[in-house]
Amino acid sequence: MAFLSGNKLEKALEKALGDQFKSERIKQLSYELSLGDEVFLTDSKDGKPEILNENNRVIEINPGQFALLLADEKISMPDNKLGLISIKASEKLKGLLNVSGFHVDPGFNGQLLFSVYNAGPSKITLKKGNPYFLIWFADITESLNNEEVYSSKSNTHQNQSGIPTKYLDSLKRGELASPNILLEKIKSIKSELERHWWAIGIILAVSIAACTRFYWQKTTYEEGFNDGYNKKEIEEKVDKKVDLIFNNKMDSIIDSKFRKLEKKIDTTIVK
Numbered sequence: 001m002a003f004l005s006g007n008k009l010e011k012a013l014e015k016a017l018g019d020q021f022k023s024e025r026i027k028q029l030s031y032e033l034s035l036g037d038e039v040f041l042t043d044s045k046d047g048k049p050e051i052l053n054e055n056n057r058v059i060e061i062n063p064g065q066f067a068l069l070l071a072d073e074k075i076s077m078p079d080n081k082l083g084l085i086s087i088k089a090s091e092k093l094k095g096l097l098n099v100s101g102f103h104v105d106p107g108f109n110g111q112l113l114f115s116v117y118n119a120g121p122s123k124i125t126l127k128k129g130n131p132y133f134l135i136w137f138a139d140i141t142e143s144l145n146n147e148e149v150y151s152s153k154s155n156t157h158q159n160q161s162g163i164p165t166k167y168l169d170s171l172k173r174g175e176l177a178s179p180n181i182l183l184e185k186i187k188s189i190k191s192e193l194e195r196h197w198w199a200i201g202i203i204l205a206v207s208i209a210a211c212t213r214f215y216w217q218k219t220t221y222e223e224g225f226n227d228g229y230n231k232k233e234i235e236e237k238v239d240k241k242v243d244l245i246f247n248n249k250m251d252s253i254i255d256s257k258f259r260k261l262e263k264k265i266d267t268t269i270v271k
């Protein structure tokens with residue numbers, strides 16, 4: 001297998017791309033392919049692909065998100081060539097990983113679809129029409145026969161002209177467990193936990209204050225009660241004593257009065 005360059009590469013590209021071929025897009029042995037008009041982002045709000053046009057040319061792939069990018073050019077790969085595909089280093093160095101790849105079969109017809117993942121810490125911005133993808137052409141040692149080339153009969157990507165819904169269905173099923181999403185979740189759980197600890201702390205402080213106040217009130221009440229009880233006891237005792245003294249005194253007064261009266265009676269009788 002030899003990679004095509006120069007004239008041979010140009011001829012193969014003209015065959016594969018027709019009118020879409022631009023000689024300035026040849027870079028060393030590769031040809032630059034650009035971003036087309038359909039993109040699917042795994043964090044899209046409505047779960048649908050975004051359609052890019054003159055008014056909406058830019059997309060942003062958030063950190064930790066996966067995306068499907070449709071290349072603009074429609075390729076008709078010659079039966080005797082194999083294509084190798086990748087994403088440009090300038091995007092890869094920002095953290096954009098090319099998950100899918102990495103070949104185009106002899107006989108393939110259609111737009112190439114790239115699946116990518118933003119493994120970097122920042123958003124990656126891409127613009128419709130800008131060249132982000134590369135393709136290399138290689139000669140194969142023996143041409144493939146009709147049965148062996150990529151064809152519309154048995155091959156699912158033949159005549160690919162948009163993002164197939166089967167990929168959307170599997171990609172929009174639930175959240176991606178990306179490191180960024182996990183980090184955000186950990187942060188939100190942490191702040192929730194902190195709020196809970198604050199609430200627990202406040203409840204504990206209020207409970208301790210209420211218990212202390214109750215205990216203090218109870219002790220004061222008990223002291224007051226005991227004090228009142230003791231005073232009543234003393235009062236009762238004093239009352240009893242006073243009664244006793246008063247009664248005894250009265251008894252003795254009455255007694256002495258009687259005795260005087262008796263004496264008087266006695267003396268009157270004797271006279």
Ligand SMILES: O=c1ccn([C@H]2C[C@H](O)[C@@H](COP(=O)(O)OP(=O)(O)OP(=O)(O)O)O2)c(=O)[nH]1
Binds near residue numbers: 104
């Ligand atoms: O990232 C890629 C890789 C391949 N292709 C195209 C070109 C390739 O010729 C065709 C089939 O690729 P592959 O054989 O790897 O895919 P498959 O899932 O096995 O499809 P099929 O069942 O049609 O062979 O899909 C893409 O659009 N993007």
